[in-house]
Amino acid sequence: MADSVNSSLPSTLSTIFLDRDGVLNRKMPEGRYVTSWSELQPLPGVPQAIARLNQAGLRVVVVSNQRGIALGLYTSEDVHNIHTELQNWLRSQGAHIDAFYFCPHDKQKCNCRKPLPGLFDQAHAQFPDITVASSIMIGDSFSDIQFGHRLGMRTIFLEGDPQTQKLGVISARRLADLCFPSLPAATDALLSQIASLPIP
Ligand SMILES: [Mg+2]
Ligand SMILES: [Zn+2]
Numbered sequence: 001m002a003d004s005v006n007s008s009l010p011s012t013l014s015t016i017f018l019d020r021d022g023v024l025n026r027k028m029p030e031g032r033y034v035t036s037w038s039e040l041q042p043l044p045g046v047p048q049a050i051a052r053l054n055q056a057g058l059r060v061v062v063v064s065n066q067r068g069i070a071l072g073l074y075t076s077e078d079v080h081n082i083h084t085e086l087q088n089w090l091r092s093q094g095a096h097i098d099a100f101y102f103c104p105h106d107k108q109k110c111n112c113r114k115p116l117p118g119l120f121d122q123a124h125a126q127f128p129d130i131t132v133a134s135s136i137m138i139g140d141s142f143s144d145i146q147f148g149h150r151l152g153m154r155t156i157f158l159e160g161d162p163q164t165q166k167l168g169v170i171s172a173r174r175l176a177d178l179c180f181p182s183l184p185a186a187t188d189a190l191l192s193q194i195a196s197l198p199i200p
Contacts, residue, residue, distance in 0.1 A: 027160060064102040114143045114144060132151045136155065137153045139157070157180075
């Protein structure tokens with residue numbers, strides 16, 4: 001992990017890739033999934049953090065592995081509904097997500113389950129100006145950090161709740177450019193970095 005925020009962030013930042021579970025909402029215990037909006041528990045300060053990213057002119061996109069669909073625990077339709085509810089709830093607090101992408105597949109069945117790059121490709125297809133050099137990936141799993149790192153993005157690992165931390169925390173910490181306890185803390189660092197950049 002790099003030692004300073006300034007040396008670890010893109011010099012121009014335009015897109016923030018966010019994992020969902022454990023970043024926006026409380027991660028369920030291992031092996032359990034968010035199957036409906038009523039089970040999604042937003043983490044403290046998340047709408048405010050996203051609103052600040054929105055106000056800074058940054059694109060905010062969510063990239064989420066939803067293997068529970070492949071396991072038959074819920075459907076893609078359920079995930080779309082959860083994201084519609086989440087978006088409405090965020091909008092009621094002055095925040096929004098620019099796009100949601102998710103992988104509905106089981107392990108080793110596709111090119112879109114993080115750490116594979118398919119969800120980045122989907123985002124890039126929708127927003128062709130996205131580049132890895134002007135993007136950052138924020139997540140609470142090793143697979144999120146690998147996803148960003150393999151693509152050549154800067155990465156931020158969120159430590160999250162020790163109760164639900166996955167295996168791979170140590171690897172994630174080591175590979176990530178920066179680590180913070182939460183999305184609000186990471187947002188503070190990102191926005192102070194942007195404020196300190198020289199005006200072109
Ligand atoms: Mg996660
Ligand atoms: Zn997939």
